Amino acid sequence: GQQVMQIPQYQHVQEGEDFTTYCNSSTTLSNIQWYKQRPGGHPVFLIQLVKSGEVKKQKRLTFQFGEAKKNSSLHITATQTTDVGTYFCAATEYGNKLVFGAGTILRVKS
């Protein structure tokens, strides 16, 4: 089955600094989804990317899908304490299944 590698595993930033997490696959992905999980909470869907080279923005969050559809990134500009949590990428497989990356834990110092 598919595997997605996500880096870094953990990042601790000062409030106001930027943050980026990367998701990589050895195979071409049909699409990729991003989820956020707050501490003690459950994963919540953020966005889905489908097209090669696609870029989508949600306020301070920018999502990119690589030209070869083998990698993706999530960039947060000027982090806030509300951004803390774990960010997961997930690749879709047949049958409406998802394969999740291991996640990047973001901590923000105020």
Added chain:
Amino acid sequence: DAGITQSPRHKVTETGTPVTLRCHQTENHRYMYWYRQDPGHGLRLIHYSYGVKDTDKGEVSDGYSVSRSKTEDFLLTLESATSSQTSVYFCAISEVSRGQGYNEQFFGPGTRLTVL
């Protein structure tokens, strides 16, 4: 939040005992999933269902069984719990995709299971 509940929310049990976790949805979504979450592993699919009485194995299905006798309920059973099954278990639902890509999954609040 989507109408998904999980019960129990917390459970402590002993090795060798059977355990059943329940996921209940009020969204009438076709697909239901059981994941386990462990540090450093993200979310790993245990079993999923694509309709009533239609289920299939996921990545980490050994030691688990599932049943779905009606649209709204998806049960996960640990026939004989082991300490390696100590984890947080999440149920998720999704609907049939009608466009490009796949529909997002909505997650329940999770069940924290400890096997002593």
